[in-house]
Amino acid sequence: MLPLLVRFKVKEPGRRGFGLWFPVILVWIILAALMLVLLPFVLLAALITIWRGPGLKLLLVYPLLAAVLWNLGGLTIDVGQKEKALLIDFI
Amino acid sequence: MNEERRKILDMLSQGKITADEAEKLLDAVGDPGPAAKAEAGADTAVRRSWKYLRIQVEPGPNSEEDERVNIRVPFKLIRAGLKFAAFIPREAHDKVNKAFREKGMDIDLARITPQDLEEIVSNLDDMTIEVDGKDKVRIFCE
Numbered sequence: 001m002l003p004l005l006v007r008f009k010v011k012e013p014g015r016r017g018f019g020l021w022f023p024v025i026l027v028w029i030i031l032a033a034l035m036l037v038l039l040p041f042v043l044l045a046a047l048i049t050i051w052r053g054p055g056l057k058l059l060l061v062y063p064l065l066a067a068v069l070w071n072l073g074g075l076t077i078d079v080g081q082k083e084k085a086l087l088i089d090f091i
Numbered sequence: 092m093n094e095e096r097r098k099i100l101d102m103l104s105q106g107k108i109t110a111d112e113a114e115k116l117l118d119a120v121g122d123p124g125p126a127a128k129a130e131a132g133a134d135t136a137v138r139r140s141w142k143y144l145r146i147q148v149e150p151g152p153n154s155e156e157d158e159r160v161n162i163r164v165p166f167k168l169i170r171a172g173l174k175f176a177a178f179i180p181r182e183a184h185d186k187v188n189k190a191f192r193e194k195g196m197d198i199d200l201a202r203i204t205p206q207d208l209e210e211i212v213s214n215l216d217d218m219t220i221e222v223d224g225k226d227k228v229r230i231f232c233e
Contacts, residue, residue: 068172
């Protein structure tokens with residue numbers, strides 16, 4: 001499922017750590033708008049490179065990227081070492 | 092061995108039926124039946140219910156670094172990400188193949204098909220790796 005929130009938590013030795021709940025859906029909206037704007041250029045690039053180069057494969061970028069972003073929900077990366085810590089959690 | 096199969100083999104040994112007839116009968120009773128099928132289906136359902144690949148590293152008793160890693164990756168994300176393999180340029184294939192060879196693996200990246208990758212991912216749920224050294228490493232599905 002498409003994550004709506006991302007939780008960051010960073011802690012470094014000698015510094016005050018911080019935590020952040022970020023509404024990542026804002027990023028998806030901006031990204032969707034950007035992809036829409038870039039679509040004609042991608043189509044053009046696909047047509048130009050159709051005989052030599054990636055060609056129509058370029059058009060696959062959109063659905064593949066959407067699939068990756070859609071399935072980011074549940075991804076958790078939690079790494080720590082002594083007083084250092086990093087947490088990224090897509091919710 | 093179930094009772095029907097034993098009876099068929101008994102009949103064959105007593106000469107009541109021929110080998111061909113026995114083969115046909117064994118084929119006929121070869122169907123595992125609804126109960127066994129239901130059991131197999133339930134097992135498959137359990138296997139497919141795993142959603143995440145987990146990688147955990149915890150410090151062992153002799154660990155000096157005290158490193159902790161806890162990564163949870165959705166299987167769907169792995170599958171979606173692997174589809175991007177189609178975009179790896181041919182020039183990069185040579186570099187990757189060379190790196191594989193240096194590590195003693197004779198693998199040609201160009202020969203790995205999306206079906207192969209899908210098979211690898213679909214069988215990842217059978218995998219549990221536990222390594223006990225300085226740190227305790229666990230890779231499993233949940």
